[in-house]
Structure formats: structure tokens, C-alpha cells
Amino acid sequence: MFSETIELRGHIIDSLILPKVLDEILRAGGTFKIDQIKIGQQRVDQSFARIEVSGPTHETLDELVLRLRQHGAEVVEKGDVQLASAPADGVFPANFYITTNQQTFVTLDGKEIEVRPAIMDSAIAVDNASQRATAVKFYEVRKGMKIVVGHQGIRVAPIQRSTRRTEVFEFMSNVSIEQPKSAVIRAMARELKRARETGEKILVVTGPTVIHTGGAEYLERLIEWGYVDLLFAGNALAMRDIEDVLFGRPQRINLDRGGLDDAGHENHIRAINAIREAGSIARAVEIGVLQRGIMCSCVRHGVEFVLAGSIRDDGPLPDVITDAIEAQKAMREKITGVTIALMMGTMLHSLAVESLLPANVKTFYIDINPVSVSKLTERNRFQAVGLVTDVEAFLRELTDCLAKLDAAPARDGDKT
Amino acid sequence: MRDLLLCPPDHYGIEYEINPWMSRARGAEAALAQKQWKDLRATLSKLDCKIELVKPQPKLPDMVFTANAGLAVGEKFIPSNFRHKERAGEAPHFARWMEEHSYQISWLPEDYYFEGEGDALFSGDVLFCGYKFRSDIKSHRAVADILGCLVISVELVDPRFYHLDTCFCPLPDGGAVWFSAAFDEYGQRAIREHVPQLVDVVPEEAAHFSCNAVVLDRDIVLPEGAPKLVTMLRERGYRCHELAMTEFLKAGGACKCLTMFLPQRDAMPDAQ
Numbered sequence: 001m002f003s004e005t006i007e008l009r010g011h012i013i014d015s016l017i018l019p020k021v022l023d024e025i026l027r028a029g030g031t032f033k034i035d036q037i038k039i040g041q042q043r044v045d046q047s048f049a050r051i052e053v054s055g056p057t058h059e060t061l062d063e064l065v066l067r068l069r070q071h072g073a074e075v076v077e078k079g080d081v082q083l084a085s086a087p088a089d090g091v092f093p094a095n096f097y098i099t100t101n102q103q104t105f106v107t108l109d110g111k112e113i114e115v116r117p118a119i120m121d122s123a124i125a126v127d128n129a130s131q132r133a134t135a136v137k138f139y140e141v142r143k144g145m146k147i148v149v150g151h152q153g154i155r156v157a158p159i160q161r162s163t164r165r166t167e168v169f170e171f172m173s174n175v176s177i178e179q180p181k182s183a184v185i186r187a188m189a190r191e192l193k194r195a196r197e198t199g200e201k202i203l204v205v206t207g208p209t210v211i212h213t214g215g216a217e218y219l220e221r222l223i224e225w226g227y228v229d230l231l232f233a234g235n236a237l238a239m240r241d242i243e244d245v246l247f248g249r250p251q252r253i254n255l256d257r258g259g260l261d262d263a264g265h266e267n268h269i270r271a272i273n274a275i276r277e278a279g280s281i282a283r284a285v286e287i288g289v290l291q292r293g294i295m296c297s298c299v300r301h302g303v304e305f306v307l308a309g310s311i312r313d314d315g316p317l318p319d320v321i322t323d324a325i326e327a328q329k330a331m332r333e334k335i336t337g338v339t340i341a342l343m344m345g346t347m348l349h350s351l352a353v354e355s356l357l358p359a360n361v362k363t364f365y366i367d368i369n370p371v372s373v374s375k376l377t378e379r380n381r382f383q384a385v386g387l388v389t390d391v392e393a394f395l396r397e398l399t400d401c402l403a404k405l406d407a408a409p410a411r412d413g414d415k416t
Numbered sequence: 417m418r419d420l421l422l423c424p425p426d427h428y429g430i431e432y433e434i435n436p437w438m439s440r441a442r443g444a445e446a447a448l449a450q451k452q453w454k455d456l457r458a459t460l461s462k463l464d465c466k467i468e469l470v471k472p473q474p475k476l477p478d479m480v481f482t483a484n485a486g487l488a489v490g491e492k493f494i495p496s497n498f499r500h501k502e503r504a505g506e507a508p509h510f511a512r513w514m515e516e517h518s519y520q521i522s523w524l525p526e527d528y529y530f531e532g533e534g535d536a537l538f539s540g541d542v543l544f545c546g547y548k549f550r551s552d553i554k555s556h557r558a559v560a561d562i563l564g565c566l567v568i569s570v571e572l573v574d575p576r577f578y579h580l581d582t583c584f585c586p587l588p589d590g591g592a593v594w595f596s597a598a599f600d601e602y603g604q605r606a607i608r609e610h611v612p613q614l615v616d617v618v619p620e621e622a623a624h625f626s627c628n629a630v631v632l633d634r635d636i637v638l639p640e641g642a643p644k645l646v647t648m649l650r651e652r653g654y655r656c657h658e659l660a661m662t663e664f665l666k667a668g669g670a671c672k673c674l675t676m677f678l679p680q681r682d683a684m685p686d687a688q
Contacts, residue, residue: 009557010553010556010557010560010567010569011556011560011566011567011568011569014566014568014606014609014610015567015568015569015570015602015606016602016603016605016606017553017569017602019602020571020600020602043566044560044564044565044566044684046557046560046561070547070548070552070553070571071553071571072552072553072554072556072557072569
């Protein structure tokens with residue numbers, strides 16, 4: 001949200017100018033916050049109100065403020081942000097401002113500009129010449145860069161809770177193992193369908209649990225049906241998926257028989273080797289080495305993926321980015337435009353991705369462990385839904401709901 | 417006896433177009449305009465008014481509409497800041513005349529548009545001010561500061577009724593004649609809250625500028641063409657004097673536009 005502070009003076013109560021201005025703000029799709037109001041005590045005393053007006057875009061706000069000026073509103077000039085130079089590469093100046101993941105604006109030369117991206121735990125670098133404000137991490141700061149210090153000239157636009165009473169985030173925003181899961185999953189399915197139909201970008205973050213629990217086939221369906229635009233995972237997910245495809249069973253667990261396999265511990269190493277020999281997962285799909293599975297579906301349906309490495313990795317697969325900073329950069333780059341994140345069965349990877357997401361991204365967390373779900377939903381109180389359940393059971397029910405939604409025309413009753 | 421300021425229509429004519437009524441293709445007939453103005457002057461004189469005249473100036477055809485000269489209250493005079501450059505030249509002539517007649521002149525800041533009594537009419541102690549087409553609301557605050565009175569600012573929404581005195585006319589009994597559709601809903605509510613008895617003018621009579629009337633106690637001088645309003649006013653005990661105003665309607669003006677009170681009312685009781 002973009003905002004300006006306006007002031008109204010005069011007989012604004014008797015003339016009904018104050019209610020008119022507030023109504024006009026709401027009619028234009030804006031919001032307001034009354035910072036200060038002083039009502040005249042005597043009949044002839046004038047009154048005063050200072051109001052912060054916010055609008056969804058610069059243009060909407062400009063048009064709105066122009067109309068409000070007709071009713072006597074005066075726009076309050078804003079103080080510029082204070083800047084200091086970074087003393088060295090990788091070091092911020094003292095008292096630097098630390099970002100949240102909410103939409104943030106800085107005032108530069110009297111004009112508000114949005115800080116991009118909306119990412120937490122960063123500093124804000126300002127370039128006067130290009131009028132840009134960028135959230136920067138330690139590894140991005142260079143000696144001499146102008147960094148915002150203090151709090152003057154900074155405005156954080158808080159995420160507003162959904163006003164649609166029926167939306168899933170309103171419907172279910174806490175974590176309990178006693179939730180009516182089917183109802184929540186149906187609501188999630190509707191949200192995903194809406195996002196797909198409006199061309200929004202859906203991110204999936206998951207780990208090998210999806211394979212171990214037997215949920216891979218359902219994730220493949222989601223990919224095939226266009227419900228996944230981006231996949232963030234580690235070496236393990238891809239490795240287990242490919243191992244399953246190439247050798248019919250993941251490491252030591254035989255899904256068909258439900259027992260342990262004697263020679264299974266070798267298969268994942270052989271699977272890695274096969275992909276390393278092909279050069280990459282995409283190439284393995286191209287030459288027919290990899291013909292099904294989650295990673296194969298991603299390649300075939302143009303779903304971008306970022307596989308970030310860890311110290312425990314076997315291999316790793318050639319697509320895995322082993323430099324943590326490079327992996328974070330790749331994820332940050334691809335995250336632009338994501339509006340929904342579906343995170344399943346991987347707490348640490350989800351926490352890492354959550355710290356990169358702007359606060360307005362709606363997030364679904366699914367994990368069998370209530371502690372993991374609590375930890376994740378605590379990070380995003382406004383737009384998160386947590387569900388304590390088995391990943392396979394969740395995916396099975398979700399795909400079932402989506403299949404039904406795709407088959408049936410929308411009815412009024414489905415709007416809950 | 418009320419003192420009124422008028423300006424003879426010697427240089428009057430439709431020489432530009434600054435409201436929907438004006439069309440240079442439909443000019444005013446000079447001799448008829450003179451006659452109608454003289455009838456107004458004579459009527460007002462007969463009603464025990466002292467008529468003062470300001471000298472008309474060439475190239476300032478709308479100077480005849482003296483209501484827009486400014487606002488006189490007690491011994492103070494707030495000259496207009498005209499929105500249109502075509503009329504801006506009138507202000508110093510009016511201000512000089514008022515100064516010569518012992519008024520204290522309080523100029524508004526240059527960027528505050530204000531068109532005098534045309535947009536500022538008292539109903540009791542409350543000053544109603546119109547805004548948007550001509551005056552802007554900022555000027556209302558300044559006027560309230562200068563006069564020390566409650567100002568109710570009302571938004572005008574119909575460009576045909578571009579000044580407050582074209583759609584609102586306070587009566588001495590505390591009521592007012594008005595054409596409500598000329599105001600936005602908040603203006604209508606504000607007026608209803610402060611004016612207990614409102615006399616509604618029907619659209620076809622409002623279009624004859626029936627609200628543009630000079631009220632002198634129980635006598636009301638208004639343009640002809642408003643039989644329904646005249647009946648209502650007579651029932652309320654007013655004497656109505658209907659005058660032909662066709663030549664001035666061509667410029668978007670009638671009886672009240674041609675008249676400014678000297679002053680509109682006494683100084684506010686609490687004002688310094």
C-alpha cells in the first residue's frame with residue numbers, strides 16, 4: 001500500500017467534510033488511519049484532523065489525494081530517510097535499519113519509493129540517481145553504499161487480514177491436530193484453483209518425506225495439472241525421486257511390500273551416478289534415462305526448480321547448488337511474483353524459504369509434527385494455514401478435491 | 417434601510433464563456449439589459465434600500481455582478497480572488513471603492529479562490545459557503561478566521577449552479593429557499609442540519625435562477641418564471657417582486673448576482 005498523510009482544518013465536523021473525506025477514501029479502495037484529531041470546543045472553533053491515507057497503487061493514491069484536496073485536504077511533506085555509507089564490503093554502518101518481510105517504503109527527496117524485494121533481516125541500500133531502494137544482505141553490501149540508518153522516513157505497510165470472511169486464511173489460521181482436515185483441504189484446493197485460474201505463481205517447498213510417505217504420485221499430478229510453478233527442495237528429494245524411478249524403490253524401504261530391502265542402500269548412489277553421467281536432470285529426461293517421477297514432471301512441464309545442497313548430501317546431483325549463498329540468491333531471484341507457497345514435510349527448508357518470502361505470500365504448511373507446523377505458522381501470522389497431517393494423506397485428499405473441482409462447474413455453495 | 421452596491425451595465429455583454437449559461441453566439445441585448453437593471457434598481461429603491469454605485473469599467477463586462485466583489489461583514493471587507501482571469505481585473509476596482517467607503521480590507525492569500533457573496537451567505541450567525549466551481553474550500557477557513565464565525569462549507573455539484581447564490585437563499589425567518597440537487601449529499605445533510613425550514617425549488621424553476629433572490633426582510637426580489645416558489649413564499653408571508661432578468665440569465669446571473677449588501681450583516685458578536 002502507498003500512503004500520504006493529509007491534514008484537514010476548518011469547520012470539518014459541522015460541514016461533514018471529515019466523514020465525506022473518509023467515505024471518499026474507502027470508496028476509492030483506499031484505507032485511512034486517523035493519526036490525530038482535535039475537535040473545536042466552541043461553536044466557532046475550527047477542528048483539525050491528520051489522516052494517513054493509503055491506496056493500492058501510486059496512481060490510485062494520487063487520484064484520490066487530488067480529489068481530497070478539493071475538499072481542503074493538505075498533504076503533509078515527508079522527511080527523507082537518513083543515510084550512511086557502508087564502512088567495508090559485507091559490513092553495514094552503525095544503527096542500520098533492519099527490514100521485515102512486509103512492504104516497506106522510504107522517502108527520498110520528498111517522494112516515497114518502495115523497497116524491493118520485501119525480504120526480512122536485510123538492510124536498505126539507496127541509490128539517489130536511479131531513485132531505487134533495495135533490500136540487501138550482508139554479502140551484497142559494498143564499501144561506500146548508501147545504507148538507511150535510523151527510522152526516519154521509513155514506512156511499513158502492514159499486511160491486512162483478509163476481509164473476505166469465507167477465505168481459508170480467515171477460516172483456519174491456527175494450528176491444531178483437531179482441525180476438520182477435509183474442510184481445510186477443500187478450502188486450500190479452492191484457493192489453489194483460484195490462483196491457477198488467475199495466473200498467480202505457486203511455489204512448492206518439500207523434502208524426501210513426500211517420497212517416503214508415498215505421496216510422489218500426487219505431487220506429480222499437481223505438477224501435471226498446472227498447480228506448481230516453482231519447486232524448492234534439496235538434494236534428497238530429487239535423489240529419492242530418481243532412485244524410486246530408476247530402481248523401483250527408495251533407499252531401504254520397499255513401498256510395495258512395506259518392508260526393508262536388503263540391497264536398497266546402494267540404489268541412491270547409483271541413481272546419483274546415472275544423473276551425473278547424463279550431466280543434469282533435464283538432460284537425463286531428454287535422453288530417456290529419467291522417464292517419470294517428480295523431477296521428470298518438472299522438466300516436462302517447465303516447472304523451475306532450485307535444489308539447495310547441505311552438508312549431509314550424498315553426491316550431490318549435478319543440479320544441486322552447493323554454495324549456500326548462491327542457492328539463496330537463486331531462490332530469491334525465482335521467488336519474485338510468488339503468491340502462494342505450499343510447504344510440506346520439511347521444517348528447516350521451509351523456514352529458510354519463509355525468511356525469503358514477502359509477508360503477503362499466502363502459505364500452507366503441512367507436517368505430521370505439530371511443533372514444526374507451529375514454528376512455521378508463527379513466522380507468518382497473517383497469511384498462513386498450518387495442517388498437522390501426513391503428507392501423503394494430505395496430497396491424496398488435495399488432488400482428489402482438485403479433480404472434483406476441475407470436473408464440476410462452480411456452484412454458489414462452493415464459495416465457502 | 418439596507419445599503420446595496422450595484423454597478424450599471426454600461427460595459428455588460430457576453431464576451432467570454434466561463435459557465436454553462438454563457439454563449440458568445442447568444443449575446444445580451446444592451447438596451448434590454450439596461451432596462452432590466454434599471455427596473456431592479458428602482459424596485460430595490462422602492463423597498464427602502466440605499467443604492468450605491470461602483471463605476472463600471474471597460475473590458476470588465478461582469479463587473480455588473482457586484483455580489484462577486486467580495487464579502488462585507490460589519491466594517492470588514494474580504495475582496496474576491498476570482499478563479500477566472502477574465503474577472504480578476506474587477507477585484508482592485510471593488511476593493512478601492514470599499515476602502516474609499518471606510519471598509520477595512522482583508523485580502524486573502526492569492527492562491528485562495530473566493531468569489532464573495534456569490535459563494536458566501538449568512539443564515540443567522542452561520543455563514544454557508546459554496547466550493548468547487550469558483551471558490552475553493554481553503555478560502556472558507558481563512559474567511560472563518562477573519563470573521564470569527566462558523567462556516568459551513570458545501571460542495572456544489574451542478575455546473576449550472578456554480579455559485580452558492582444560484583441555488584441557496586437564506587430567509588430572515590431562519591429557513592431558506594434551495595435547489596437541493598445542486599449540492600452533494602453531505603452538503604445537503606449539512607444544510608438540513610443547520611436550516612430547519614427549507615423551501616424546495618423545482619428543477620424547472622431553479623433553471624430560471626429563482627434562488628438568486630434579494631431578500632429584504634418580508635420583501636423578496638426574484639427573477640420571473642417561478643410561480644410555484646412565489647406561491648409558497650406568499651403562503652409564508654413574503655411579498656414577492658418578480659422581475660424580467662433574461663439578459664443577465666444569458667451570463668448566468670440574476671437579481672442577487674447584481675447586488676451586494678453593504679454589509680451583508682453586522683460584525684459577529686464575539687469578533688474583535
